[in-house]
Amino acid sequence: MAMVEIDGVRKRYEGGFEALRGVDLAIEEGEILALLGPNGAGKTTLISAICGITLPTEGTIRVGGNDVVADYRAARDLVGLVPQEVNLEPFEKVINTVRFSRGLFGKPKNEALIEDVLRKLSLWDKRDNAIRELSGGMKRRVLIAKALAHEPRVLFLDEPTAGVDVELRRDMWEVVADLKRQGVTIILTTHYIEEAEAIADRVGVINKGQILLVEEKAALMRRMGEKELRIELGTPLDAVPEALEGFGLEVSGGDLVYRYDSHAERTGIGRLMAAVAGAGLVVRDVATVQKSLEDIFVGLVARQEDAA
Numbered sequence: 001m002a003m004v005e006i007d008g009v010r011k012r013y014e015g016g017f018e019a020l021r022g023v024d025l026a027i028e029e030g031e032i033l034a035l036l037g038p039n040g041a042g043k044t045t046l047i048s049a050i051c052g053i054t055l056p057t058e059g060t061i062r063v064g065g066n067d068v069v070a071d072y073r074a075a076r077d078l079v080g081l082v083p084q085e086v087n088l089e090p091f092e093k094v095i096n097t098v099r100f101s102r103g104l105f106g107k108p109k110n111e112a113l114i115e116d117v118l119r120k121l122s123l124w125d126k127r128d129n130a131i132r133e134l135s136g137g138m139k140r141r142v143l144i145a146k147a148l149a150h151e152p153r154v155l156f157l158d159e160p161t162a163g164v165d166v167e168l169r170r171d172m173w174e175v176v177a178d179l180k181r182q183g184v185t186i187i188l189t190t191h192y193i194e195e196a197e198a199i200a201d202r203v204g205v206i207n208k209g210q211i212l213l214v215e216e217k218a219a220l221m222r223r224m225g226e227k228e229l230r231i232e233l234g235t236p237l238d239a240v241p242e243a244l245e246g247f248g249l250e251v252s253g254g255d256l257v258y259r260y261d262s263h264a265e266r267t268g269i270g271r272l273m274a275a276v277a278g279a280g281l282v283v284r285d286v287a288t289v290q291k292s293l294e295d296i297f298v299g300l301v302a303r304q305e306d307a308a
């Protein structure tokens with residue numbers, strides 16, 4: 001059984017706008033799924049529906065086998081949510097904020113656990129500070145600490161590192177990796193492809209309320225194996241020489257650029273290099289570049305726009 005099971009979910013907001021248009025998705029226990037999508041794609045709506053905060057118009061969602069509507073309490077107990085917006089009480093102490101979150105879920109006091117959560121998030125030294133004394137990055141850590149206070153089995157991170165500095169982003173990735181080791185299932189939404197590339201097991205792409213693709217990150221990278229070969233020449237070029245027409249080459253920054261599928265039986269590289277030598281061009285250097293998840297994502301979204 002998957003930890004999170006989403007079947008045929010649609011969400012139509014009052015006013016008629018359909019933010020989710022038939023979503024099916026199963027997320028396994030202990031997996032990290034990154035949901036990528038442009039603004040307004042429906043990511044927050046989907047997370048809210050899984051957490052039972054937004055009612056789907058159609059379809060069912062189960063967390064740990066519990067229907068998020070019919071067995072709301074049981075499903076909600078398993079879930080920790082780190083929201084996009086900082087919604088903390090400014091005058092409350094850090095440690096009390098986190099303790100209070102645990103209490104809200106009706107869990108018994110557990111000071112050792114609260115200490116552990118605060119230490120992991122480098123908040124222990126700040127435990128007696130009021131929230132308003134913290135930097136923006138620290139406040140984000142408090143949001144995560146709150147979500148972890150009741151020991152959730154599924155953690156949602158809605159844009160966890162939007163607007164935070166590189167160092168804090170890396171710290172957060174470490175926290176996420178640590179939670180995964182403890183078997184926590186993690187779903188994060190992000191605008192940063194780099195984030196998905198760094199920590200996810202699977203990547204889902206959502207646009208206009210539909211999941212366009214869900215795939216193992218590594219398989220996705222392999223499948224979309226487009227690479228670019230850049231040939232730097234002794235004398236920079238302005239245009240593709242006549243002798244090299246037919247290869248689909250481009251000239252960029254004086255270099256010859258050749259795009260090919262690195263998994264194809266014939267990449268055409270050998271033939272190209274022979275033709276380059278045959279044309280009397282002197283090769284100074286060659287480099288290949290792998291397509292990034294970002295390129296893949298932009299391509300997918302553009303294809304959906306074309307199909308619409």
Ligand SMILES: Nc1ncnc2c1ncn2[C@@H]1O[C@H](COP(=O)(O)OP(=O)(O)OP(=O)(O)O)[C@@H](O)[C@H]1O
Binds near residue numbers: 013042044
């Ligand atoms: N309460 C609401 N009533 C009507 N429309 C809404 C409501 N909440 C969200 N929407 C619309 O639903 C669409 C999806 O919104 P959602 O917040 O889920 O997107 P998102 O992918 O999380 O985007 P972002 O990355 O900008 O947060 C948007 O077009 C938004 O305007």
